[in-house]
Each structure stands twice: as structure tokens, then as C-alpha cells.
Amino acid sequence: MSQARHPGLKLGHEHDPGSGEVEALVFGFWIFMMSDLLIFGCVFATYVVMLPQVADGPSAAELFHLRGPLIETTLLLASSVTIGFALLETKHRADKRRTTLWLAVTFLLGAGFLFSSTHSLLGHLENGAGPSRSAFLSAYWLLVPLHALHVAIGCLWIAVAAAQVRIRGFDWVTTGGLLRLSIYWHFLDIVWIGILSVVYLGAMI
Amino acid sequence: MSLTDFIDALTGRMTLEALPFWKMVQNPTPENIVNGAIATGVAAILVLAAIAVLALLTYFRLWRTVWFDWLTTVDHKKIGIMYIVLSFVMMLRGVVEANFMRANQAVGFDGGFLSADHFGELFTTHGTIMIFFVAMPFLSGVINYVLPLQIGARDMSFPVTNAIGLALTASGAMLVMASLLFLPFSIGGWTGYPPFTGKEYSPDVGPNYWIWAVTLSGLGTTLTGINVACTVYKKRCPGMDFWKMPMFVWASVTTAILMIFALPPLTVATAMLALDRYLDFHFFTTDAGGIPMLYANLFWLFGHPEVYILVLPAFGVWSEVFATFSGKTLYAYRTLVWATLSIAVISFLVWVHHFFTMGQSAGMNAVFGIATMLVGVPTGVKIYDWLLTMYRGRVRITTPMVYALGFVMLFVIGGASGILLANPTIDYQVHNSVFLVAHFHNMVIPGTLFGMLGAYSFWFPKAFGFMLDDWWGKLGASLWIVGFMLAFFPLYAVGLLGLPRRSVAYSEAAYTPYTVVAMLGALVVLAALGAMFWQLYVSIRNRDALNVYAGDPWDGRTLEWSISSPPPVYNFAVGPEVFARDAFWEEKRAGHAYQIPDQWEDIELPANSWLAPILFFSSFTLTFGLVWHMWWLVILSLLVVVGALVARSFVIDRERTIPADVVREEHLRWLKAVREAPSAPRELEVAPGNWGRPQSEAGVPE
Numbered sequence: 055m056s057q058a059r060h061p062g063l064k065l066g067h068e069h070d071p072g073s074g075e076v077e078a079l080v081f082g083f084w085i086f087m088m089s090d091l092l093i094f095g096c097v098f099a100t101y102v103v104m105l106p107q108v109a110d111g112p113s114a115a116e117l118f119h120l121r122g123p124l125i126e127t128t129l130l131l132a133s134s135v136t137i138g139f140a141l142l143e144t145k146h147r148a149d150k151r152r153t154t155l156w157l158a159v160t161f162l163l164g165a166g167f168l169f170s171s172t173h174s175l176l177g178h179l180e181n182g183a184g185p186s187r188s189a190f191l192s193a194y195w196l197l198v199p200l201h202a203l204h205v206a207i208g209c210l211w212i213a214v215a216a217a218q219v220r221i222r223g224f225d226w227v228t229t230g231g232l233l234r235l236s237i238y239w240h241f242l243d244i245v246w247i248g249i250l251s252v253v254y255l256g257a258m259i
Numbered sequence: 260m261s262l263t264d265f266i267d268a269l270t271g272r273m274t275l276e277a278l279p280f281w282k283m284v285q286n287p288t289p290e291n292i293v294n295g296a297i298a299t300g301v302a303a304i305l306v307l308a309a310i311a312v313l314a315l316l317t318y319f320r321l322w323r324t325v326w327f328d329w330l331t332t333v334d335h336k337k338i339g340i341m342y343i344v345l346s347f348v349m350m351l352r353g354v355v356e357a358n359f360m361r362a363n364q365a366v367g368f369d370g371g372f373l374s375a376d377h378f379g380e381l382f383t384t385h386g387t388i389m390i391f392f393v394a395m396p397f398l399s400g401v402i403n404y405v406l407p408l409q410i411g412a413r414d415m416s417f418p419v420t421n422a423i424g425l426a427l428t429a430s431g432a433m434l435v436m437a438s439l440l441f442l443p444f445s446i447g448g449w450t451g452y453p454p455f456t457g458k459e460y461s462p463d464v465g466p467n468y469w470i471w472a473v474t475l476s477g478l479g480t481t482l483t484g485i486n487v488a489c490t491v492y493k494k495r496c497p498g499m500d501f502w503k504m505p506m507f508v509w510a511s512v513t514t515a516i517l518m519i520f521a522l523p524p525l526t527v528a529t530a531m532l533a534l535d536r537y538l539d540f541h542f543f544t545t546d547a548g549g550i551p552m553l554y555a556n557l558f559w560l561f562g563h564p565e566v567y568i569l570v571l572p573a574f575g576v577w578s579e580v581f582a583t584f585s586g587k588t589l590y591a592y593r594t595l596v597w598a599t600l601s602i603a604v605i606s607f608l609v610w611v612h613h614f615f616t617m618g619q620s621a622g623m624n625a626v627f628g629i630a631t632m633l634v635g636v637p638t639g640v641k642i643y644d645w646l647l648t649m650y651r652g653r654v655r656i657t658t659p660m661v662y663a664l665g666f667v668m669l670f671v672i673g674g675a676s677g678i679l680l681a682n683p684t685i686d687y688q689v690h691n692s693v694f695l696v697a698h699f700h701n702m703v704i705p706g707t708l709f710g711m712l713g714a715y716s717f718w719f720p721k722a723f724g725f726m727l728d729d730w731w732g733k734l735g736a737s738l739w740i741v742g743f744m745l746a747f748f749p750l751y752a753v754g755l756l757g758l759p760r761r762s763v764a765y766s767e768a769a770y771t772p773y774t775v776v777a778m779l780g781a782l783v784v785l786a787a788l789g790a791m792f793w794q795l796y797v798s799i800r801n802r803d804a805l806n807v808y809a810g811d812p813w814d815g816r817t818l819e820w821s822i823s824s825p826p827p828v829y830n831f832a833v834g835p836e837v838f839a840r841d842a843f844w845e846e847k848r849a850g851h852a853y854q855i856p857d858q859w860e861d862i863e864l865p866a867n868s869w870l871a872p873i874l875f876f877s878s879f880t881l882t883f884g885l886v887w888h889m890w891w892l893v894i895l896s897l898l899v900v901v902g903a904l905v906a907r908s909f910v911i912d913r914e915r916t917i918p919a920d921v922v923r924e925e926h927l928r929w930l931k932a933v934r935e936a937p938s939a940p941r942e943l944e945v946a947p948g949n950w951g952r953p954q955s956e957a958g959v960p961e
């Protein structure tokens with residue numbers, strides 16, 4: 055069972071003292087992501103069930119436009135690329151400055167995403183499309199902010215990870231952390247694609 | 260801000276009415292006095308018990324031990340023990356509550372002595388506690404203790420996460436306890452169905468307690484599930500492929516997978532209910548398009564797999580117990596594995612049977628009814644496997660075996676009543692009656708609870724190095740069996756006669772004889788608990804005579820019996836390698852047990868961590884603040900939680916090393932003790948004089 059195998063970049067060397075630990079940590083984290091995915095699964099299912107439950111409020115088609123979500127999609131997809139660069143730097147150069155730089159860019163893109171999505175949520179609130187208006191809007195206000203909350207936690211994590219790289223350099227604890235951070239970040243991308251398709255594109259049909 | 264504003268912000272929604280005696284003092288009607296006196300008495304007992312514990316710890320100067328050896332530990336064995344202690348404490352409360360309910364119903368013809376609200380709180384806390392804070396911690400504790408030993412590992416994959424899982428579960432339990440001092444708890448049942456638990460119909464804080472207690476327990480359980488699954492995948496010792504894992508390990512990993520898949524729907528359901536209550540969302544309300552049935556679906560999408568989370572570890576325990584005390588290898592091991600896995604899969608396909616009467620089509624009901632009956636097949640297979648394990652074995656009746664035999668007989672009866680209920684046409688007649696109460700207690704007490712108590716009697720000598728007194732143990736087990744039958748068999752009958760569940764009172768005199776017998780049964784169960792506590796006391800007193808330091812009191816088959824009792828912190832002086840399923844048994848048969856290793860190495864263990872106790876306190880204050888809308892407390896606690904997690908990620912030194920010399924010395928001392936221990940024939944197994952060194956039956960032809 056010494057064969058270290060997991061999907062994702064291999065950041066350390068085969069015979070690093072901590073490689074077994076990282077291996078288990080990453081595997082455990084995949085399972086954790088799976089359970090988080092189930093949470094989103096239940097929330098997506100709720101959203102779909104609630105689509106017709108608009109009461110006297112606006113429906114999805116009346117409410118949503120594609121401009122904001124497309125900007126958010128661009129920001130988030132770009133941030134997945136930049137976090138990938140951060141990991142490549144870690145693997146090939148182990149250069150603290152470059153890795154943290156890419157992490158900083160990722161952080162900014164994430165913050166931009168949060169800004170844009172908060173902006174549109176506040177807009178809905180002003181138009182009387184808050185969560186109390188109808189069951190449909192409740193479901194919307196669960197799904198999209200839940201994802202945004204994940205992004206916010208991800209941003210905090212990026213900041214902490216960057217600080218660790220600066221302070222500790224690239225030992226197996228920080229590189230293992232970076233690996234899990236990137237899994238998490240890509241996961242948020244996938245969930246977002248789900249939101250874009252089900253919520254926003256779905257509303258256009 | 261004026262003073263009153265300030266106090267309001269400080270206390271949130273808490274007023275003097277939260278105190279258990281307030282209503283009785285303000286409005287002393289007879290009913291209020293009876294209920295208030297009971298609530299106040301219980302609260303007083305709780306406070307006194309807490310003070311007594313604190314005082315004793317101070318008097319015996321145990322605080323350092325408590326902090327360094329227990330609260331901050333990440334050792335899977337100690338975490339396991341703490342889980343089980345928590346479970347016993349909560350069990351005491353759950354059984355006492357059950358006795359109050361049974362007493363009330365025994366005199367419930369035209370009104371008992373409890374108010375409807377008080378009765379409602381009792382069945383809600385009883386159900387919630389028994390499921391989330393008795394059964395779940397017990398099985399998590401047993402898995403934690405036993406599993407790493409059985410797979411030859413030094414610890415779980417994520418020791419700190421393990422401690423956090425316990426911390427979250429314990430703070431959930433503490434929240435339920437706090438509701439004894441600051442009333443009220445929910446009266447919405449352990450299922451917490453909206454719209455009743457929504458804010459329109461339950462504007463008080465009761466359901467908040469329920470929501471956060473269950474959420475904490477659910478998060479802790481998810482972490483445990485991830486940890487167990489990862490441990491089984493990654494930490495098995497060399498040679499232990501999947502088909503050499505002990506059956507208990509199979510049961511545990513299947514349970515873990517169920518935990519990972521089943522808990523998310525519960526988390527989502529309680530979170531949505533919380534949003535409805537706190538932020539005026541409309542998921543489950545009756546207006547604005549809310550769909551209360553969605554809650555029922557989500558809850559039981561969790562709830563049905565949950566009952567298999569409860570029972571599968573017990574099945575694992577039985578597999579070990581029957582094999583060990585029959586001196587035979589488990590019959591049809593592979594079949595049992597497949598049966599376990601099929602149960603896990605089917606358990607996700609049957610949830611609708613919990614609400615056959617709530618409006619879906621007859622066709623839908625038929626599909627789910629048939630799926631439900633299918634579960635009986637793999638379960639039946641298991642029962643036969645256990646019986647055939649005993650067949651032609653030299654069966655020894657020890658305390659774990661008394662539980663096991665009680666289980667086999669009673670569980671089959673409970674299963675049969677389940678098959679009846681799986682038929683929607685029958686369910687229409689008896690649903691929501693105490694027939695159902697009889698059915699699920701018939702599964703969960705002989706199944707889960709006996710399994711856990713059997714595990715406790717079976718592995719206690721491993722954990723503490725001395726046997727539990729057998730006579731008191733058998734008395735306790737017999738009282739459990741008899742008490743269970745008295746308490747619940749009458750409910751089948753009176754359920755068919757029509758007594759609805761959750762009834763504080765009834766108007767049919769014919770019910771009374773049954774409820775009286777059921778009350779006697781509950782008293783017998785209370786006596787069973789008493790016998791168990793007395794057994795513990797007697798055994799601790801006689802611990803020198805009952806000593807089994809040599810480690811193998813039951814002529815065991817798997818790796819945990821191949822080391823000393825109690826095991827050293829690092830479990831195995833030298834990592835074991837296995838060549839057979841009954842690894843230790845085969846070693847004994849071949850005469851290879853207890854060999855002196857020729858190499859010793861330093862052992863690295865994870866160091867203690869402050870994280871779990873910090874999260875324990877802060878998640879309690881966080882949820883307590885949420886219950887009572889004390890927002891300052893919520894914000895403060897959140898800051899502590901996040902701060903602690905971030906700070907922890909910067910902690911560098913996380914290992915401590917046990918030098919090879921120390922390991923060598925400890926191990927040789929133990930081997931010497933093994934050699935010097937008189938080896939006991941099986942007739943002396945349960946008597947003082949066992950010493951943990953059996954005249955093994957391994958090698959004697961089966």
C-alpha cells in the first residue's frame with residue numbers, strides 16, 4: 055500500500071518523509087468533498103423542486119439576466135487557472151515569491167467573484183426578491199449564497215496558505231495544504247457551472 | 260443604548276420564564292406544581308451532579324490528568340472510551356425519561372400527571388438523545404477503540420479530526436443537557452417535522468435546541484465517517500487485504516460509508532428549517548409556496564440509512580462474539596460481507612416507508628414496500644450465518660453471549676413486525692400507533708443497544724486490563740432482555756387496539772393493563788442499568804483478582820487480542836503482518852504467538868492538541884447563543900472557532916516520539932507476564948483466575 059496514488063498534482067517527491075501523510079490527507083479530503091457535493095446535490099434538488107413555487111413573487115425567467123453570472127463565471131474560471139499556476143510553481147520551482155503571487159491573483163479573482171455576486175444579490179433584495187418572498191426565492195437564496203460562502207472560506211484559506219508558504223516554505227504540510235486547497239477551489243468551479251446551467255441558463259429556456 | 264436595551268441584547272430571548280420553576284411559582288395550579296417540581300428536581304440533580312464532579316476532580320487534583328490525558332488527547336483508544344462514557348451518561352437520562360413517560364401512560368386513562376407539553380418534551384428529548392447521543396456515540400466509541408487494533412494500525416488516519424468529531428458530538432449532548440436548565444426543548448418529536456416546528460406554530464426556542472443539537476451531532480458523525488473510511492483504506496497492516504479484514508471492520512467501513520452519504524440530507528434539512536425559523540425563509544411553511552413534504556423526504560433520506568448506521572456495527576460485534584465464543588471461524592464470511600454491503604445499498608431505496616400515509620400514489624407505495632421487504636433477505640442470511648457459526652461449536656455462555664442470544668431471538672420478532680409494516684395496506688391501519696413504537700424499539704434495543712452492551716462486555720477487559728464481573732453482567736443482560744419484553748410486547752397489542760403514539764392521555768380503559776405492564780418493564784430496564792453500574796463498581800473493586808494484563812481473556816481470534824490489556828499507547832510494539840483472516844488465532848494454532856521481535860524502532864505518535872477542547876466549548880457557546888438569539892455570543896464564538904482553526908494550521912511540531920528502548924522494555928515486560936501467567940482452561944474463562952492467557956482451543960480440531 056506504499057504506492058502513493060491520487061488524482062491531482064504530485065507536489066512532493068516519492069520518498070519524502072511526509073508523503074504517506076499527504077497521501078492519506080488528500081484521500082480523506084476527497085471523501086470530504088464528496089460529502090459536500092451531496093450537500094449541494096440536496097440543495098440543487100430543492101431548487102428544482104421549488105422552481106414552480108413562486109407564490110405571488112417573480113419567477114426565475116422574470117428575475118435573472120445572464121450578464122452578472124457570465125462575469126462571475128469568467129472570474130471563477132480564470133481563478134482556477136491561476137491557482138493551477140500556483141501549484142505548478144510549487145512543483146517545479148518551489149519559489150515562494152511566485153507561488154504567493156499566483157495565490158494573490160487567485161484571491162483577487164475570488165474576491166471579484168464575491169463582489170459581483172453580492173452586488174446582484176443585493177439588487178434582488180432591493181427589488182423585493184428576497185428569500186421571504188416565496189419558496190422559490192428561498193431555494194435560490196440558499197443555493198447561490200451557500201456557494202458564495204464556500205468561495206469566501208476559500209479566500210480565507212488562500213490567505214492562510216500564502217502566509218504559510220511565506221513562513222514555513224515548502225514542507226509537506228504546506229504543499230499538502232496547497233494540494234487540498236486547489237481541489238477545493240476546482241470543486242467550487244464545478245458547483246458554479248452547475249449553478250450557471252441550472253439556475254441562470256435554466257431560467258432563459 | 261439604555262440599560263434595558265443592553266440587557267436585552269445580552270440575554271437575547273431568554274427571560275426568567277426559561278427557569279424550570281418559574282411557571283410553578285407564578286401560577287401555582289396543581290398541574291403546574293407537579294410538572295414544575297419534576298423539572299426543577301431534575302435540573303437540581305443535574306446542577307448538583309456537575310458540582311460534585313468538579314469538586315471531586317479538584318479534591319483529587321485530577322485537573323492535569325483530565326486536561327493532558329483526556330481532553331487534549333488524540334489517542335483513538337481514549338477517544339473511544341470518552342464516547343462510551345458520554346453515551347452511558349446520556350443513556351441514564353434517556354431511560355429515566357422513558358420511565359416518566361411509561362409511568363404517565365400507566366395512569367393515562369383520562370389524563371396522566373404530566374402536562375401535554377412536558378410529555379412532548381420528554382418523548383422529543385428521549386428520542387433525540389437515544390439516537391444521536393446514546394446509540395451514535397456508543398458505536399462511534401466502539402469503532403474508534405476496536406477498529407485500529409483489529410487492522411494492526413497505530414491510530415486512525417486523522418487523529419485530531421477524530422477528537423473534533425467527539426468534541427462536536429459532546430457539545431451537542433451538552434446543549435440538550437442545557438435545555439434542562441433553560442427551558443423549553445422542542446415538543447416536535449425526534450423527527451422535528453415542520454410546519455409544526457416552524458416559527459408559526461412553535462414560536463418558542465424549543466426547536467432551536469433540537470436543530471443545533473442534531474446539527475452538531477451530524478457534523479461530528481460526518482467527520483467520524485470520513486475518518487473511519489480513510490483509515491480502513493489506508494492503514495491496514497501488511498497482509499491484510501479486504502478479504503482478510505475481520506467482520507467488524509467490514510461492518511464499520513460500511514457504516515462509515517453510510518455516514519458519509521446519509522448525513523448530508525439531514526444537515527441540509529435542519530439548515531433549511533433553521534433558515535425558515537431565523538431568517539423567514541419559506542421552505543417548509545404552509546404559505547408562500549413552502550413544501551413541508553420536502554422535509555419529510557430529506558429527513559428520511561437520512562433517517563432510514565441512519566437505522567442501518569445504528570445496526571451494522573452491532574452486526575459486526577455479533578460476528579466477532581459468535582465466532583469467539585463458539586471457538587469456530589465465522590460461518591460464510593464472504594456471504595456476510597455481501598449481505599452487509601447489500602443492506603447498505605438497499606437502505607437508500609426505502610425511505611418512503613416512513614410516510615406511506617402522506618399522499619403519494621399507491622404504485623409508489625407498492626414499490627417502496629417491496630424494496631423494504633427486500634432488506635429482510637440479507638438480514639435473514641446474517642441470522643442464519645450466526646446460528647451456523649454456533650452449530651457444532653463448543654459454545655460458551657458468557658455475558659456477551661447472553662446479549663447475543665437475546666438479540667437473535669428478539670431481533671427476528673422485530674424484523675417480522677417490520678415486514679408487516681412494510682406492507683402499505685397494513686401500515687395504513689397501524690401507523691402512528693404504539694405498534695410502531697414497539698417495532699422500532701424491538702429493532703433498536705435488541706439490535707443496536709444489546710450489540711453495544713455486548714461490545715462493552717466483550718472489549719472492556721481489553722481496554723482496562725481486568726474482566727467485568729460475570730454474575731452481575733449476566734444479571735444485567737437478563738434484566739435488559741426481560742425488561743425489554745415487558746416494556747414493549749404489550750405495545751404491539753395495545754397498538755393494534757388503537758393507542759396512538761405520543762399520547763399523554765387516552766380515553767379507553769381497556770388500554771390500562773397493557774400500559775401498566777409496560778411501565779413495569781421500564782422499571783426492569785432501569786434495574787438493568789443499575790446492575791450494570793454495580794457490576795462496574797464490583798469489578799473495579801476486584802480488579803486485581805480479575806486482572807488480564809496478558810491480554811487474551813476470551814481465546815480471541817483477531818489482532819487486538821495479541822497485545823497487552825490495556826494496550827500500550829502505540830498499540831503494537833512492532834507493526835504486525837497477517838496471513839489469515841483470524842490472524843491471531845492462526846498464530847496460536849501454529850505456535851507462533853508471542854514471539855520476541857528482533858528489531859525495535861522509535862515510534863512516532865501524534866502529539867496532543869488543544870483544538871478539540873476549544874472547539875468543544877466554542878461550538879457549545881455558539882449554538883447556545885443561536886438558540887437564544889444572543890448574537891454577541893454567536894459572533895464571539897465564531898471568531899474563536901475560525902481563529903482556532905487558522906492558528907492550528909500554523910502549529911509545527913505535531914509529533915512525539917517514543918524511543919525504541921522504552922518500547923522494548925515495555926514489550927519484554929509484557930511478554931514475561933504472558934509467560935508467567937497460568938494458562939486458564941475455558942471453564943475458568945469468566946471466573947477470577949482467567950489472567951488473559953487461555954489454554955487455547957486453536958489447534959484443537961473443530
Ligand code: HEM
Pocket residue numbers: 354357358360361382383385386387389390393394447448449450693696700703704707708746759760761762780781784
Ligand atoms: C431502554 C428502554 C426504553 C424505553 C422504556 C423506551 C420508552 C419509550 C417511550 C415510552 C416512548 C414514547 C412512545 C410514544 O410515543 O408513545 C419512546 C419513544 C422513542 N424512543 Fe424509546 N425507550 C427505550 C429505549 C430507546 C432506545 C435505546 C432508543 C434508540 C436508540 C429509543 C428511541 C426512541 C425514539 C426514536 C422514540 C420516538 C420519539 C418520538 O416520538 O419522536 N428508545 N421510547
Ligand SMILES: [Cu+2]
Pocket residue numbers: 562563566609610612613
Ligand atoms: Cu426506514
